[in-house]
Amino acid sequence: MFDSYPSKTQKSKELYERAKSVLPAGVSYAIRHFEPYPFYTARANGSKLFDVDGNEYVDFWLGHTALILGHSPPAVVEAVKKQLENGTHYGTSHELEIKLADQIVKIVPSAEMVRFTNSGTEANMYATRLARAYTSRSKIAKFEGGWHGGYDALHISVKYPFNIPESAGLTTGALQDTIVLPFNNIERVRERLKNEEVASIVIEPVLGAGGGIPAEKEFLKGLRELCNEKGILLIFDEVITGFRLAPGGGQQYYGVTPDMTVFGKILGGGFPIGAFCGRREIMERIDTLVYRRPYYSFHGGTFAANPISMTAGLATVKILEDGQLINKLNNVGGKIREKLKEIFEANEVEVQVTGAGSLFNTHFTKEEVKDARAASKADKKKQVDYHLSLIANGVFFLPTHAGALSTAHSETDIEKLCLETEKYAKQCKRTHHT
Ligand SMILES: Cc1ncc(COP(=O)(O)O)c(C=O)c1O
Known part of the structure; x- marks a missing residue:
């Protein structure tokens, strides 16, 4: 055919x-x-x-599932056209970044503070570093089949056969602190982490590249309990599910609130974006006015909070909000x-x-x-x-x-x-x- x-x-x-x-x-x-x-x-x-x-x-396919309003939705195109006249990139602080952060804090249960990046990969990378900084632990955990972008520490056990490196060039050093967990099986997760101290567990509420497979609600609840018991930060990678399963993402859909959340795709309204957010006390580790070297966790980037992405994202999220x-x-x-x-x-x-x-x-x-x-x-x-x-x-x-x-x-x-x-x-x- x-x-x-x-x-x-x-x-x-x-x-x-x-x-x-x-x-x-x-x-x-x-x-x-x-x-x-x-x-x-x-x-x-x-x-x-x-x-x-x-x-x-x-x-x-919708641009890797990013285009929930379809291609070039009029409300987004109009807003972006106006913004183009006012500057495509500032590299300074501006109100649009506050507006989009406000909007995320308003509708995403886990979000008290936000930082923007240019992609989901970057957001996962900074979220992982922040989790390590906050907990003072090196090890992290992810799930078999979970895709969080090309960041070395998370680029493992994405595709079957899960024991073959996902890419050449990944060093043992980069991966030795990453533990791979079985999806939708809380007993085996508990067993695997019994004698481990991990900073974070990152999970997609619905495995995307892994096959469009939803987590079971009881499984996510079990993870939440386990993380509470062991002082682990639970991170939802909502790059696909964010602003799609519900306005507040998978966490609203499932009624399970993580400590941190990673976004991308839909949040940019068709333009490049990523974001990570979480409880104030965690996000404050990025605040250089509160923490200094070696205690603060770095985040930044030339195009972070680009005004075109902020504009398109705001127009999109407002349409989805109710x-x-x-x-x-x-x-x-x-x-x-x-x-x-x-x-x-x-x-x-x-x-x-x-x-x-x-x-x-x-x-x-x-x-x-x-x-x-x-x-x-x-x-x-x-x-x-x-x-x-x-x-x-x-x-x-x-x-x-x-x-x-x-x-x-x-x-x-x-x-x-x-x-x-x-x-x-x-x-x-x-x-x-x-
Ligand atoms: C769940 C998930 N996390 C992270 C990423 C990486 O995002 P990006 O491609 O914007 O770097 C993707 C991309 O497909 C994804 O599906």
Whole structure:
């Protein structure tokens, strides 16, 4: 079903050939590459991407799930246009950073103080350092399948096989203080940490790159209790779930409050951003007026609190604040998960549909998927085939990643997703029976 792709994407192929000579793999991020070559986007609007050959795609990737209001939402575009006239980058203090921090403090349960970064990776890096500074402990813990960006200390056990280094160039020194924990299994987490003193446990409330797998509420509650008992800082990495599962993110959705939270993606309203926040007493460790070397924890950056990102973020968060749009999206997300399940079941294709709120993912396996290890046992080839067949027919997902919804998606967009899924499932059934 992917056969039609090359004939429709000749210009993309040419660009890919050019790109390969100046960009490794022809891309700026390995996950954006897929076979035979990725299409190159010419423009985007609402729920759609348009490639250089004029093909149109309903976009469920949404710029790495960042675009909850779709591409170029008018309210954000208007606000940014005005801000462009007033300066693109100050490198000084300004009111917009206070406004966005105020907004986060208002709606995110764990946030009393905030600092901004340019990406989720950076925010996780500074949050980890802060946790170490605050607790005076070196070790940290993360979960199997958890993705927190490319920061060395957290770049471990993301993909199966979990014992192979995620990248060359990661030193033993950088990783020796990182403990990897099993997801959704509180007994084994307790067991693993029995004789350990860790500064922090970082968790995605819904594993993103690990397979769109929600944490169980009881598991998160158990982690909260464990962290209280052992003086560990619980960090929610809400780079995906923040401002998506609920206005206050996964912590509001689950009713479990972490000590610190990391944001990115949606918070930037389509522009680069990251942020970390938490209780005042923890965040004060960054305050150079209160703590001096060697007791304070450094954070900074040339583009930290860039006024364009602050403007776009403010416009976005204000639209999401009352929760109405998010509730609507969560309802649609629930229906999509049900519908996809039904379609595959009706065609005798063994699939587990995972996700939460407005996130959804498919795993071609008959086993229940409650952690990244289970997800890794699913048939990856089928997953890629499914997504490639969607792409060839105008529905965009990255071949190996989950889908996300935006307020720009129409009923027709959702119907198209279901229709193309049905075509794929039927073809699987035919192949299976011949
Ligand atoms: C949960 C999570 N944390 C952190 C990151 C890293 O963020 P960034 O790509 O902005 O550095 C990502 C990116 O996909 C993510 O999904």
